[in-house]
Amino acid sequence: MAVVSVIEAVREAIREEMRRDSNVFVLGEDVGQRGGVFLATQGLLEEFGGERVIDTPLAEAAIMGIALGAAYRGMRPIPEVQFSDFVWPAVNQLIGEAARVCYGTHGSLNVPMVVRIPYGGGIRGGLFHSQNVEAMFFHTPGLKVIAPATPFDAKGLLKSAIRDNNPVISLEHKKTYRLVRGEVPEDEYTLPIGKADIKRPGESITTVSYGLMLHYCLEAAEQVSQEGIDVEVVDLRTLKPLDKETVVESVKKTGRLLIVHEDNITGGVGAEVAAVAAAEAFEFLDAPIARLCGPDVPTMPFAETLESAYMPSTETVAVALRNLAAY
Amino acid sequence: MAVVSVIEAVREAIREEMRRDSNVFVLGEDVGQRGGVFLATQGLLEEFGGERVIDTPLAEAAIMGIALGAAYRGMRPIPEVQFSDFVWPAVNQLIGEAARVCYGTHGSLNVPMVVRIPYGGGIRGGLFHSQNVEAMFFHTPGLKVIAPATPFDAKGLLKSAIRDNNPVISLEHKKTYRLVRGEVPEDEYTLPIGKADIKRPGESITTVSYGLMLHYCLEAAEQVSQEGIDVEVVDLRTLKPLDKETVVESVKKTGRLLIVHEDNITGGVGAEVAAVAAAEAFEFLDAPIARLCGPDVPTMPFAETLESAYMPSTETVAVALRNLAAY
Amino acid sequence: MARPRSTPTKKPPTKRPAGAKPVQDSAAGLPGGLTTDDLVDYYKKMVMVRLVDERIWALNRQGKVPIAASCQGHEAAQLGSLLAAEKDGNCFLFPYYRDLAVKMSAGLTAEQVMLSFMGKEGEPYSNARQFPLQGADLPNKVIQISNVVAAGLTQSVGYALACTMLGDHTVVLVYFGDGASSQGETHEAMNFAGVHRLPVIFICENNGYAISVPQRRQMNLDDLASRAAGYGFPGFVVDGMDLVQCYEATHHAISHARQQGPVLLEMKVDRFMPHTTDDDDRRYRPKGEVEEARKRDPVVTMAEDLVHRGIITRKQVEEIAALALREVDAATDAADAASPPGASSLHEMVYVP
Amino acid sequence: MARPRSTPTKKPPTKRPAGAKPVQDSAAGLPGGLTTDDLVDYYKKMVMVRLVDERIWALNRQGKVPIAASCQGHEAAQLGSLLAAEKDGNCFLFPYYRDLAVKMSAGLTAEQVMLSFMGKEGEPYSNARQFPLQGADLPNKVIQISNVVAAGLTQSVGYALACTMLGDHTVVLVYFGDGASSQGETHEAMNFAGVHRLPVIFICENNGYAISVPQRRQMNLDDLASRAAGYGFPGFVVDGMDLVQCYEATHHAISHARQQGPVLLEMKVDRFMPHTTDDDDRRYRPKGEVEEARKRDPVVTMAEDLVHRGIITRKQVEEIAALALREVDAATDAADAASPPGASSLHEMVYVP
Ligand SMILES: Cc1ncc(C[n+]2csc(CCOP(=O)(O)OP(=O)(O)O)c2C)c(N)n1
């Protein structure tokens, strides 16, 4: 098995699917000649030509609307939003339109498209290059949302997303792109959308997270294991549909739940995870449900001091785990 | 005290504030000559003239951006989004920009503006005239969100919102506009943003809701009271900042919590209310936290059968209350 | 156009894309490709649509149709362009909410239309999940996902892009109002189409109002058509009250689009009715404006024209109306008797497998 | 402009708004209102900005500045327009992320700029919450809330609307790139400004690229200025490499804007550096293109011009550079020694009381 970075896994997934199916194409700002600002689409223009790797004008709503229209005609577009922070102009097409095409035509049309969105902070991006945007898509019926944390998951889920006949939002944490490396099989594989993955089994606390935070949770779990706290780390991987079963089963086993995400706490994905557990694992809970999330400030500021003050970290996760264990 | 409808209360609030402060002005599609499609701004053009009551071109992003820019110069704009369903093109200005102006300038600028958004279903509006859009704003630090259910609350909160120096989203449930009538004092008054209101005190179950659903909760509470179930009905009134104290105190008293909203269940405001209760009233809970919300379909369809199947109602609230009481 | 505007409007000229052939005079003095049979056929469609449109309004007042936007006054523009598209045979349509004449005449029966307006099971666009005739009618090559103004424009451009990628030579016609021209997405759609020279015809049905907002508050322009130059493609003003002119302009636009890329057609029309059944246009339309406009009612002028040319008789005009009325009556009864979709279908098709 | 394009570009002419007075030849052959002192003053500013810009890039390579967009190549456009605005005395500025020359020369010290790029306490725009020089600098009449492309345009129009309501005769200058012209909000902003004839000058710094996307993939147009006609106001192409021409065009535009409403100025410039410090432009720029463009480097040509006109000597040119360098060195050291804001300030000012 080759060891690759997340960005390489993403690139490989796209390339393989474009080879497999000539209806798959990518479009977005700088995806062609430049190969994408994160180089996710590097080499694709050379291999597949300008018809299937389209450098668009700077207009996110158009990128999305055009992808949608192409999907109506049977294509499988992969539009890219250059940074999550720039997805807002496109939400009319995503939330208002794409998510409702199948429902609103009673199934006579559907939208096989994957919207790739690099997101998240910790890269000195400041208020407008760091945002977490998952809550909005998570709340929108008709969309699916994947948010892998490792190269293996990124490749397998993205390939499934491209083959899926529904609109899928692919959230790729920018900081994991080059930081996180891992093994990826040489052979073709896909991973099921909608299945969480227990990245570390444990008995005493369930931690639920996704994306960059997953790695901090794993590190923190390692730390506190030396203190006898045996943490089960659930990686949601897919946010929508949410794998309630895996979460609920884990909480039933451990009786304690810590939810960790980088996005603002109020109304984030973690709120739903907590609500599900409070409804479906109520009798098994031994402690209040805890959330360690981004605070309710717009997003990570630019200054390094402020950025670190915003971000949950291995250390703050470890503290939260200790507190929960001590309850 | 005069008995007025919600729409009359809204109109009075705007009129009074425009009289009080010459920097207050309204803008939006059809707000002038037509008086707004719901007649919320009827008569304002005649009283205040075309400079302060501006019929804009059909462009929601512009309406919002222009309101923002005017606010930078010291005005207090009240932009209207004709229907909540059409707010998506404007979210870049609302979520990306307005919410971050104060934070992103470290307080050297701020945005005293109130975005009025008629929302919600039960009016045969189908997929594109019925939406609940609160979850997105609820999740956005820097915004405030009010969602009154009665004429008294609508007037008092809207006046406070207009005087507030932060961007406030005013969610007005379309179905309450003419349906809900109530007493409103002749004398000037305002209501504090951020305070929930216990619309019905009770001992055995806490019900948390807002907007149209509040009325169904009150009716259902009345119904089950004859069966000895004594429901406390909390009207959030303000969604953001969420009045956690009132919710948590109520749950600590009753030990049971039912959350009711019309918006899709997953990732809705109710998820946060549940998460807060599961964290802060954990030891007082006698039953799993229950949510009765819109299902995860895009929104209420057009056909009457489907619309009623979507909407929570007095009957389904009553059933949920009985189930919770029986736990 | 007999509508008083801030700037006096001359009768809009019909212009022809550069390089297009001049009008071919057939026996009846008709533009190339058009026969008198076509005219009779489309006159019948127009009468049918008008009766359906009127009936729907009446049914709204009876509480049987929750909402409707009338196409009265827009019929010539809608049917003239549709006629060109149908004769071409390889066009795809992205109409908007006011395009009853397009949607119905593209292939629906009066009964299907009535089912849709009443929100009944079997309605062809969305099985009654959406506002009437909104969703998709693929057998008739029509898509309109939403009534969010201008949201369909970029989609139509994407559709054209895909057709180009697949090499199938389809031309896409996308319809929108003057109000829709102000939306950012309209700009983005035209710009993309211009850059990629896609086979799209942008048809603006300019009725001078966006609900209550008159054109002079919507744009600082007399003719929206002039905006096309900013995207590097041609734009033309067309008399939208004249079916033949609308046919001709669209016919030429289709061949231009297929060979050279986008065209913007601004069809000047009039809205005879309030914005929708929910609207009261007396709040904002000057007295007498609608009456004046109705003097060019396309249903009346087309009948006059056909009779005048000796293509049909006055008696046939009456028969056409009577026949249509019977069909509308029957359609209304059938739709009225039909049931809405069952509640359990609420959960279907949020996702496709 | 020595950049190879798909369509050959003639040297862009400077045009003057209709009705504007012809160029007034002062002693030095300068346009009306401009003195040689102004030129020297703005030359000094240009030199300073260039040195700061270069230093920032170097500091990025040293890991001290996380990100920067260079204004090299855009200085004449930015400073020429700023000069007109400052001489007018009643203008307000909405620049974009590439407008270092505007933002700095509007009133900041080199040290303030350095604090901002290094993310240090006391940085004037956002106290280091945002990307460098982003937020607001109200003492110098500058607002740029975000670097979301085109998001500032409607805001600038709203600002102008409010100024009009308050009767204060301010003219708003809003800056953006060629890429930004494709955003829907740009259209919406121009349309609203046109309808309400607001005092806004839209200044497009057209450098022919949006990151890697060249103009021919951004718009099917040679001159963006032509789009203004679609909004009912004038648009002009200006040689953005020539400070005097940019001054003159802006000067005329200011009086036009104040009296008659919006103007679009397309200043043709060149981007000498990669898009930002994160970019590698060798991936997409043809070899030699930048070198060719640098032959018209505004810092060099302005110096040549001033010397040639006998306004300053070559020796003074060197002194100006040396003085500026000392200031930049000192500013760098001071900013380097400063601290970032304390972590506790994270929670401040989410809301204002
Ligand atoms: C994005 C959006 N904003 C507002 C509306 C509400 N609305 C529906 S139709 C309409 C006016 C449209 O006018 P125009 O485009 O001229 O079309 P017309 O109705 O005149 O045919 C408005 C404001 C909407 N449907 N979508």
Ligand SMILES: Cc1ncc(C[n+]2csc(CCOP(=O)(O)OP(=O)(O)O)c2C)c(N)n1
């Ligand atoms: C809405 C949005 N989309 C994408 C980006 C990422 N981005 C930043 S600058 C840029 C190119 C802008 O080009 P142009 O407007 O020509 O300005 P220039 O950088 O050339 O001066 C892009 C795509 C962004 N900041 N905002």
Ligand SMILES: [Mg+2]
């Ligand atoms: Mg119209």
Ligand SMILES: [Mg+2]
């Ligand atoms: Mg550029």
